[in-house]
Amino acid sequence: xxxxxxxxxxxxxxxxxxxxxxxxxxxxxxxxxxxxxxxxxxxxxxxxxxxxxxxxxxxxxxxxxxxxxxxxxxxxxxxxxxxxxxxxxxxxxxxxxxxxxxxxxxxxxxxxxxxxxxxxxxxxxxxxxxxxxxxxxxxxxxxxxxxxxxxxxxxxxxxxxxxxxxxxxxxxxxxxxxxxxxxxxxxxxxxxxxxxxxxxxxxxxxxxxxxxxxxxxxxxxxxxxxxxxxxxxxxxxxxxxxxxxxxxxxxxxxxxxxxxxxxxxxxxxxxxxxxxxxxxxxxxxxxxxxxxxxxxxxxxxxxxxxxxxxxxxxxxxxxxxxxxxxxxxxxxxxxxxxxxxxxxxxxxxxxxxxxxxxxxxxxxxxxxxxxxxxxxxxxxxxxxxxxxxxxxxxxxxxxxxxxxxxxxxxxxxxxxxxxxxxxxxxxxxxxxxxxxxxxxxxxxxxxxxxxxxxxxxxxxxxxxxxxxxxxxxxxxxxxxxxxxxxxxxxxxxxxxxxxxxxxxxxxxxxxxxxxxxxxxxxxxxxxxxxxxxxxxxxxxxxxxxxx
Numbered sequence: 389x390x391x392x393x394x395x396x397x398x399x400x401x402x403x404x405x406x407x408x409x410x411x412x413x414x415x416x417x418x419x420x421x422x423x424x425x426x427x428x429x430x431x432x433x434x435x436x437x438x439x440x441x442x443x444x445x446x447x448x449x450x451x452x453x454x455x456x457x458x459x460x461x462x463x464x465x466x467x468x469x470x471x472x473x474x475x476x477x478x479x480x481x482x483x484x485x486x487x488x489x490x491x492x493x494x495x496x497x498x499x500x501x502x503x504x505x506x507x508x509x510x511x512x513x514x515x516x517x518x519x520x521x522x523x524x525x526x527x528x529x530x531x532x533x534x535x536x537x538x539x540x541x542x543x544x545x546x547x548x549x550x551x552x553x554x555x556x557x558x559x560x561x562x563x564x565x566x567x568x569x570x571x572x573x574x575x576x577x578x579x580x581x582x583x584x585x586x587x588x589x590x591x592x593x594x595x596x597x598x599x600x601x602x603x604x605x606x607x608x609x610x611x612x613x614x615x616x617x618x619x620x621x622x623x624x625x626x627x628x629x630x631x632x633x634x635x636x637x638x639x640x641x642x643x644x645x646x647x648x649x650x651x652x653x654x655x656x657x658x659x660x661x662x663x664x665x666x667x668x669x670x671x672x673x674x675x676x677x678x679x680x681x682x683x684x685x686x687x688x689x690x691x692x693x694x695x696x697x698x699x700x701x702x703x704x705x706x707x708x709x710x711x712x713x714x715x716x717x718x719x720x721x722x723x724x725x726x727x728x729x730x731x732x733x734x735x736x737x738x739x740x741x742x743x744x745x746x747x748x749x750x751x752x753x754x755x756x757x758x759x760x761x762x763x764x765x766x767x768x769x770x771x772x773x774x775x776x777x778x779x780x781x782x783x784x785x786x787x788x789x790x791x792x793x794x795x796x797x798x799x800x801x802x803x804x805x806x807x808x809x810x811x812x813x814x815x816x817x818x819x820x821x822x823x824x825x826x827x828x829x830x831x832x833x834x835x836x837x838x839x840x841x842x843x844x845x846x847x848x849x850x851x852x853x854x855x856x857x858x859x860x861x862x863x864x865x866x867x868x869x870x871x872x873x874x875x876x877x878x879x880x881x882x883x884x885x886x887x888x889x890x891x892x893x894x895x896x897x898x899x900x901x902x903x904x905x906x907x908x909x910x911x912x913x914x915x916x917x918x919x920x921x922x923x924x925x926x927x928x929x930x931x932x933x934x935x
Contacts, residue, residue, distance in 0.1 A: 408840070408873060409886060410933040412912065413456035417926035420918060421448075426826075426900070427478040427818040428914050428929070429485050430907040431506045435459075436914055437485050438929060439478065439504070441818065445470045447502070449485075449509035456931050462509035468500045468516070469493035475818035477543030481550045482575055484512065487818075488543045488554075495523040499541045499554070501577070520558055527560045536560075537596060543816060546602035548676065550575035553608040553632075557597045567595050570632045570639065572608050580605060580634045585612055588628065588641050592616055596653055598627075598670040599812070601681060601704075608632045609681055609704055610639070613652045613668040625649055627670065627685060629707050642707035646700060650687035669695065671740070671812045677747025678785050680710060684741050684751065686808055695808075697738050699751075699787055711787055717753055719792035720779035723879045727796065728856050734794070736779055739811035742834040747785035750839060750874075752832050754778050758805045773801040774860075775829055778841060780874050794879050795841055795872050796853040799828040799861040819902040827864045827918070831901035835934045836911050838875040842886060842901045845870050850883060865920070869899035887917055887930070896920040900927070 424442040431437060434454025441447050445468065451460040469491045476499070477488030485504040490497065499518040504511055520539050523531075530536040537559045545552040556569040568585035587595055592614030600610040610632065615625035627647035630639040653668045670685035683700040701711040721734040736755035743749045755776030762769045778795040802823055811829070819826050830843040844867040846859050861867060869886035887897040897919055904915035913932045918925060 408838075408871060408884065408935050409913070410935060411887075412931040412933055414917070414931070415450075415452065415456070415458065415929040417919065417928050420925060420927045421821055423821055425473075425475045425818040425820055426903045426916070427475070428903050428905045428916065429478065429480055430905045430912065430914060431480050431483055431485075433483055433506070435506055436905075436929070436931070437504070437506060437509070438916070439485060439487070439818070441473075441475060441487070441489070443470065443473075447487075447504075447511075449504055450929075451507065451509045452929070456929075460507070460509040462511075464511050466500070466502060466511075467514055468498070474820075476541050477545070477552070477816055478818045479545045479552070479816065480506065481545075481552070481577070483507070488541070490541050492523075495528065496520065497523070497539050497541075499556075503577075518554070518556055520556075521560070523560065531559075540597075542597055542600070544600045544602055544608075545816065546604060549602075549604045551580070551602050551605050553600055553602050553610075555597050555600060555610065559594075564590065564593055564595060568597050568610075568612060570600070570608060570610055572602075572632055572634065574605055581632055581636050583632050583636060583638050585610060585628075585630055585639055586641065587614055588643060591624065592626070596668040598652070598668040598685075599672045599809075601672040601674050603674055603704060606634055607704070609672060609674075609702075609707075611670050611672050611683065611685075613670070615651075615653065623649075623690070625651065627652055627687070629672075629681075629683070629702060631704070631707060640707065644683075644700070644702075644709060646698065646709060646712040647685065647687055649690075651690060652685060652687040669737070669808045671738075671809055673741050673743055673749075674704065675743050675747055675749070675785070677745075680704070682741060682743070682749065684738055686737055694735070695737060697751075699783075701787065713787060715751065715781065715789065717751075717779035717781045717792045717794070719879050720753070720777075720781075720794035723794040724777060727794075727853065727880070734777065734779060736777060737808040739809060740815070740832060741812070742832060742839070744834070745836075748790075749783050749785075750832075750834070751781045751783070752778065752811065752841075753780070754811070754830070756806055756808065770803055771805050773804060773806040775799040775801060775806070778830060780832075780839075780841065782874075792879065793872075793874055793881055795881065796849070796858055797830070797843060797845070798858050799843075801825050801828055814902065819900070824864050826900060826902055827867070827898050828861065829902060831904055833871075833904075833906055833913055833934060834908070835906075836908060838873055838934065840874060840934065841872040842869060842899060844868065844898045844901075847889075853880075864898060866896065867898055868896050869901070869917070886932075894922055 436452040438450040472492040487502040503513040531538040542555040572580040596613040598611040630641040681702040686695040736753035780793040833840040900916040
């Protein structure tokens, strides 16, 4: 009966056309993946791949053809260790899906590359490409309680080619000039170049990786933060941008004068360090229209409490700064005060940056606060992230802000902490599935004609926010997927149901927007929809076309 009901519901819902999202197709219902990691990839040949990486090393792959019909389904066991895994990268290379999986087994960090056939779902190759030295007990203590970043791997793919790069960050190497290593890969996974990110003139004892941008098969531009402390030769610091050119064995580094001695790294309490990946705030993107690197960073003067966001244009050839300015979503701030009162100034920080075909771009902000709680019974501590209001600023190619939007939101993420720019980090990896947290946060759909903010919320907030009230989302059982059209003249856009309003109040349709993929060339957005009918629930892939 359950399968018959879902089939009838599927046939009904697939014919539904939303105001802004046309439903193209829906996959038959299957059981919801609730643990591990998940990701959807749209391949250039028209195929769609849904990947679920379980905590027990099993990888489940579903492949759909260009007509959105399932053509293959595979499950296999990976050879990497199953403890402490994270998916650092998930992307397409030459029609195949590539997973970059980090493991920490017996305190030894390793990185594996898995190549999955994009037509059959078969594992073509699995290779351990990096293994670092075992982390000692003292080093582990320094990472947990001393504010020292833990070793990590960072992956970035060029959105316009099949080239990608790996940054190996090992904070425990004694030689300051060997703490960051960059490897540049071609479309056949061969190394195009490899080099360490040197500290300029040995000036900075500490080097933190921030972000990088791959420019075809020519070069990788890498943003880092160099700094000293009072016990390591002074308090000098700088943001550094370096080029690793194809075939080179060394990087070319430039210190960015606008950020000289600004603090771009926050020293958090130990209980936040346990869940933090990178505490250097900055992202880079290449704008093909202006042929400049757009650098977005958040930094502060040493005596200031809050961070300021800087927008910078850099020439990728000689790494010189062509423009720098401070950005803040003023219209969003005014709307926040208008709705929630004088004490509700907007304090969100940037999370991501999206570039349009004409060279204009948008910066998306989100208000985040992290909290530690201690149980009065067990004395155990837990940390949570409160994900608050969103702001979107739209800029022309020269960096002039043209419009700002404000979107009220209040969500709680359990047992983890999120930091500025986490949204940018997430888009190149896979989403962790844990305790329903995966249904929170937001997605930004950078469409051809319009752009959208999507997230799950309770219907009551549609009207209550206009009265200065908002329901905090702790559990998602009563939520549905909503979208905001980021194109009109209203600072506070109207919203609507992504999948249509359910017929009964007890029924709900959520979107797992954090794993979604958007094919901008064909204007197709694929996400995972969770259908909740009373006590029954299941998920299906949904192909949508933004209007």
